[in-house]
Amino acid sequence: MADVRITCIRKQNPQSAHEHITHVGSNGSIWTREQVIAWIEGREHTFYTQDYAGRRADVGVVREAGRAPYLRTYADRQWNNNLLSLPQCP
Template sequence: MDLRVTCIKKNNSQLAHERIQFIGGVDAEGVRWKISVEEAIEGIAVGKWRFYAHVGGYPFWVVVAISSLGQKYLKTDHDGEQPVNLLSIRECPPEK
């Protein structure tokens, strides 16, 4: 299933590959979703989901990368080592 990432939830980490905790969006049926980065990485690995994001008017696939410290994280296929495109997406609205 392809899902568009329209928001993220950040934490206060100084390491860019650790700053995103959750990604979220709205599915094809209009249902809001939000999942942890760990869950997204697992879903990508098993072929459950493919994620993409529109940044600057252009679509980019979200991919799993591995930091120099060996940690898996999410970034777009257009980013270098840092997940600049994902970090530029707005914060997810607070849950009610």
Template sequence: MTELTVTCHTPDNLDADRRMQGIGGMNGFQRWYHPIDNVIANIESGFHSYYVGQGLLRVRVLVKVNATSGRKYITTDPDGHRNNNLLSLPHCP
């Protein structure tokens, strides 16, 4: 399993449940970007794990299910912040 640190996100495309489109970051000197469905599959299969932050401030990215639509989405492990930490990241280039 590869641990990837998330440093950017791509916001939703105005779909009904406002699910973000993807996340990205740097792995060494290589930039990566994964569409949301790939991120969900990677987390569920254990292929990759994703984190926001560094050191003691690092929080894990989780898969959850929207109670209304039934669609899967990603959010961060509760860490005392009210909002999803991913949404505070800059937009991916």
């Protein structure tokens, strides 16, 4: 099992603050949202982000009725949007 720090994201419309993340990346590798969801739910790998102060936020899967599953970070016992603050993957 790998513990992967996500360092970048891709969205269909990079300018939109509300567009769903389609891909995440780390160290030159990029994966689809669906791949990462499957790995997290299958307990194959864990993912996280880290802020400038070194604080970790674990990435989890959110499933809401009527919506496609999506990735979101969880830190300090709260879901938050740390992924959306990451730069776009090249």
